[in-house]
Amino acid sequence: MSASTAASASGFAWMSDRMAMRIAAQAVSHRQCQSGGASAAHVEACQRVVSAGHRDGRPAGAPVRRCVDATQCGMARVRLSGFLPGSAGTGVATLSGVIRHHFTVDVEEYFQVSAFESRLRRADWDRFESRVGGSVDQLLDLLARHEARATFFVVGWVAERQPNLVRRIALAGHEIASHSWDHARVTDQSPPAFRDSVRRAKYVLEELAGAPVIGFRAPSFSIVPGREWALDVLIEEGYRYDSSLFPVRRSGYGYANGHRDPHWLERPIGRIAEVPPTTLRRWGANLPAGGGAYFRLLPYALVRAALRDCERRRAPGTFYIHPWEIDPEQPRFGVSWLTRLRHYGGLHRTLPRLERLLGEFRFTAIADTLPRLSGALARV
Structure with a gap:
């Protein structure tokens, strides 16, 4: 790029x-x-x-x-x-120069994570106990106490079965965005299948939220080099921003040469804003510091340093979390030791760390900062 x-x-x-x-x-x-x-x-x-x-x-x-x-x-x-007329600032500033970062939630069930795909068939999902509603309500309470607004990327499959959950999120004043229809990775889909997924999810979510759905995040950040056609599909389907290009080098996902801060992407058919998860630049590499397992398993200081670094650049960071990450009592599946570590490790630490994070930083929804995104363009 x-x-x-x-x-x-x-x-x-x-x-x-x-x-x-x-x-x-x-x-x-x-x-x-x-x-x-x-x-x-x-x-x-x-x-x-x-x-x-x-x-x-x-x-x-x-x-x-x-x-x-x-x-x-x-x-x-x-x-x-x-900001002065004609200038483009980032988020809500105060006299102390405080930046509002993006707080985002990927609303999916504990049994829908990509790491379980080889063991749990989609056809069997309805057999499992749903736990996402209680965890989302906990997050809504947490955000309300800290006067923070967030973007909730909701899986369409969840929205269809729990419409009141989407309504509760919207009524609490948060942004509703799409996390695909059934949490299928872009790397496992053809362009027509991907189009059907994002179109179907957008329609259902807009009906429930009563507001346009303009944002998308691919499951497992699976818009990777060679899958940029997905951005064209998003533009054609009416999405205004994407949050899938994780500028890291990791097995299975990552857009290593991507920009670290929010920016516009220019495509042959138009443009779309890209809002990547936060990273910390150290030792010549981008360290993942935007949330998820990195938030649970690595020192809290890593995320704090990454967000402070964003503030020095006057750009909002983008933090992400999943409802199942605040649910230590969720059922366990027999998976490899590495998957157990990534999925179940540090679950008891998530809520206390979220309290600390929301106490130290100011957060808002992605849609709130898009109007202040400058005209900078990048091509992929």
Whole structure:
């Protein structure tokens, strides 16, 4: 994949110098607040913000001695009126320069994961206990407590059998997107079969959500080199963005030479936005740090470092999780030790880590940031 753009390499435009200086000045004040050395003027200004808007949960007029951190400071929570006319920012900025990352959920049953395909036939899926609803409700509660909006990539098979689950997600204010009809990998499908899958899922999800479905994520990130025709199908079927090109080199999936930040892809029939899962660039390689098993099994510091790195680039990161990853009591299947590790390892850690993640970072749905994606183009 080669870039063909005069815009920023990350696909996002920088804010104005004046705005950047303003944010930097606030950052200094926040660091002083953390050490107890904030100026009287900063504390007074922060108190005015809190008094006016109850922004940190204190009663109106309650004294503000110092900010706990930039995200809890009243001054930090004053939203800029937007990036300057003609500029393209990334997500929702505050005076502290906070970026809203993408929180995404792949809504599938525990028995639908690709690693179980050789043991569990699709024809037998209806025989298994459904557990996805309870886990999704837990995630909805978690997101509500942290005032976060998310994108839920829903498998059509699940939506057809549990329509109220999709309605609950939509009524909670989250974006509904497609995760295919039956969780079949793109690498196992012909173009006509893939078209039928994404068309059928889109129709059912739109009927249930009462809103357009514009996003897609391939099961197991299976749009890989040689399967770019899937992007053309998505464009023709009315999808505006894809989140399948994982810029890593892994067995079975990965688009190693892909861009790391959200960007537009130019295809012969049109263009589509690409929103890749987050990676961390180290030792000349992209390390997967966007969620899933990497979130459960690797140190939490890896995901944190990756999202901080995104913030330095002024680009939103993209985090993903599955409902079955917060369900340690799910039934076990007899699989290889490696599959057991990948699927069942660290399940008890997922919820506490999600609490920590949502406490440290701000999140929103992918659809919320698309309007701010610059005109940068890449070709595949």
